[in-house]
Amino acid sequence: MAKHGPYFGDLQNEIYLSGAGPALPVTADELAHAAHAAMTAKAWAYVAGGASTERTMRANVAAFERWRLVPRVLRQVVERDLAVELFGQRLAAPVLTAPVGALGLVHDEPELCAVRAASKAGLGFVLTTVAHHSMEDVAAAAPKAVRWFQLYWPGEDAIAESLVRRAEAAGYGAIVVTVDTPTLGWRPRDLALANLPFLAGIGLANYLSDPVFRSMLAEPPESSDAAMRAAVATWIAMFSRPALSWSDFARLREWTRLPVLVKGVCHADDARAAVDAGLDGIVVSNHGGRQLDGARAALDCLVDVAAAVGDRTTLLFDSGVRCGADVVIALALGARAVLLGRPWVHGLALAGQDGVTHVLRHLLADVELTMVLAGYASPAELSVDSVVRERY
Ligand code: FNR
Secondary structure, three states, X not given: OOOOOOOHHHHHHHHHHXXXXXXXXXXXXXXXXXXXXXXXXXXXXXXXXXXXXXXXXHHHHHHHXXXXXXXXXXXXXXXOOOOEEEOOEEEOOOEEEOOOOOHHHOOOOHHHHHHHHHHHHOOEEEEOOXXXXXXXXXXXXXXXXXXXXEEOOOOOHHHHHHHHHHHHHOOOOOEEEEOOXXXXXXXXXXXXXXXXXXXXOOOOHHHHOOHHHHHOOOOOHHHOHHHHHHHHHHHHHHOOOOOOOHHHHHHXXXXXXXXXXXXXXXXXXXXXXXXXXXXXXXXXXXHHHOXXXXXXXXHHHHHHHHHHHOOOOEEEEOOOOOOHHHHHHHHHOOOOEEEEOXXXXXXXXXXXXXXXXXXXXXXXXXXXXXXXXXXXXXXXXXXXXXXEEOOO
């Protein structure tokens, strides 16, 4: 192994030796509970909510219960190294923070906190299109971080092109196109509060700072409330691109030399189409159950997608990752890395950058100790043979 400590798992000793428990809760459930108490009703509804009955959101977490690691013993896992390389970019562990939009609801500096925390932990950060800060400001907050840009492909190609070119210029290392959002899912918790943050201008920094978007406005959005309302209306009219197809990705290739991934693929045939379209990676995800309710758990989709294209592309995974074993199970089932979603937002809500750091450090310690206890020294040693599917 290349690495000889200190290890993420050393956090365990640090806590015990300190004699005092951490400032924030340790488990994902307790963290969510504490975040709920700290957030406004609208912010909680937006972050915690899923589509319709929320059965897919629950299924994502429940799916992990059906897969179990089978520990291997006496394999002399002393040195260990969780590092992975993705598209030539090195991460200290196979974890990135998932893109999460509209976090101005939760914190004044959401993405600045998160990118700094991810960078300090040596992890990747995926910036949402609908961020509170412009991608250039996020880049300046953590210039050396592994940062990727998530694109909601807008109705206007000129804006899509501008966003992508800006991302490359600002040092983002990949473009992640989210394809599970041709329209917004039906979200009862937000509907009950008539709460769509974007209507209040939350999450539009990348648009309001975009020269092409601004050239489409009659007046600068900051000049008056009416001008801002007009900018929001312009944004709404072009936010999603239901007519997007695999053939559109050829144009994206002309705009950037960065690796291109699609996020939100669940069906093996769509995964094959992504590979056939020449894309560099796939994030198997159902958007944390926020889009299509009644959809299959993302982890079960990972199994099929890995069987179909696992040897031909780079697979990432999200939706339902809550603890170390979840990460290790997803890696065993074919993901090269996972995206962490709601838990980092809970940390942000509770304690800003320190809260995100808390969540990431605790997760990494849990991942590493899980690996050691299961008998694996590095992610590359994991395979489907590391897990079994229980029939309950
Ligand atoms: C998201 N997600 C998301 N995805 C994306 O591609 N762009 C975005 O702007 C957002 N925004 C967003 C907001 C909120 C509040 C949540 C919870 C999620 C989806 C996200 O990237 C990821 O797929 C899910 O969070 C994974 O599910 P869990 O693990 O958080 O349940």
